[in-house]
Amino acid sequence: MSTGRDRAVGFAVVTAAYLAAGLVAWAVVAVARGPHPLLLTFYADLAATVVVFAASMLVGNASLYDPYWSVAPAVIVTAWVWWQTGGEITAMTGRQTAVLLLVLAWSIRLTANWALSWRGLDHEDWRYVRLRERRPRGVPWWLVNLTGIQLMPTLVVFAGLLAVWPAVTVTGRSWGLLDVVAVAVTAAAVLLEATADRQLQRFTQDPANRGGIIDRGLWRYSRHPNYLGEILFWWGMWLFALAAAPNWWWTVAGPVTMVLLFTFVSIPMMDERSLARRPAYAEHMRRVPALLPRPARHR
Template sequence: MGVRTVSRTASLGVVVVAYLLALGAAWGVVIAAPPSWHPLLTAFVADLVATLLVFALSMVFDNASLYDPYWSVAPPVVAAWWVAVSGTGDGLRQAVVLLLIVVWAVRLTGNWAYGWRGLHQVDWRYDQLRATRGRVPWWVVNLGGIQLMPTLVVYLGLLSVWPALAGSRPFGWLDVVATAVTAGAIALEAMADLQLHRFAAAAENRGRILATGVWRRTRHPNYLGEIALWWGLWLFGLAAAPTWWWTLVGPVAMVVLFKAASIPLMDRRSLARRGGYADHMREVPALLPRLR
């Protein structure tokens, strides 16, 4: 049976089974890991093994988008395990951080599932990479550029979550700031996606540019929300264990990913498909809204 004949419901079932298998493979790493391994190392190896399994299944079904929900599915699993093995940490902070990560993950995964039509649908960016890869084998591009690279970037973002969950400092004012930043980021992403879905659903908006609501202030409010979320998690880590300040490499990596890859790709596509988008780019900043 070709993937084009698989229903959306069956396709989502394939994704669920794939991720349960990936979870099982990751748990196998946790069980087999030497006691001397730090939880950061164990989680990293388990993360890589799970990614490799999802990659293998994406090749079986010839659909790199099988990896897409991994971005939001893996972090709450890692965070929940870290809470279980930390042995220390402020209970209130652990509860707040874990709750925020779960809310973010459920919403973002749900948004992906809402827009995914099935195994016959592949993200246009992956098709573009496949068409322009030259002589590089597709499996190399799929594994390195589409799957391993995001896994590594998300893991860098998660580095600050470990001190946030294991740090012993009591919940304080910086945690309040971190809560506001992280919750605000989740709300911004949710609002941006809701406005985008409503705009795209109206036939009269076909070919037009969304420049209302939060999209009036920034061209990519969903990306801004995603970046802000990882900075908020870093603030939690800083509040719990200031010596782990260096984990800012995570949110910095997020900024680089979106600024250097995601935003240019989206802007080039919009320039090619929507008249007046060049003027829109001059009028509306890519990420941070103007003060005026």
């Protein structure tokens, strides 16, 4: 059982690691001259990831990377807006303001959700423990940690951020109906994910539900409504890209990658674990879809 001191030490380590990662990313941007700002951001993102990886190996806990998923995008998008406006807040367009506020809302909420559930350096995500245990013989853990746990999500998130680049740097098109749709989709996604996480937290904290399967609220219509919210968030970002620069339509690769990640990696791992712990979960899977909601099936 982790104590408040354990959590304090853990968060201090995370804070130090992320400050170091930020400094290294800033150094990459300051030193490298010539590359397109988008490519420069990519280099800085990779460098910061390597720093977090090194810290995770140093303390023996791959979960140090977990908040990077939600922290890095907020920093990157803020930097892009700052670069495009020259640091003049009053120069921000309506679209830039909407995108930045939505990204910050998503980032703060998701990071806070991680912080509430992480118990300290002795708490490592069960998926990482499983990857360590199941890795092929002869494959070093550091390689699995670097590529599978840290670099891969960094690449996936950066693919999602490709759509945000035109949304906050191309300012030739005025606010339109598609922007309104993008705001609605993205805000709904953040609300959906927040509601699902809150419902799950309440369910797991109730001793009466120990060993049970959540099938109420949003979870009655989708086995993973929190993942659905995450996917919709990135589709919302892509809609902003279309509103700002239709010729950037190809950035649809970002949200498509998110769909593939959750459909073929995250959801199967979660369902496999639930099946192993609760045999009744097989019937739950038959009745309730993985992502897109529909009325639950009954016999």
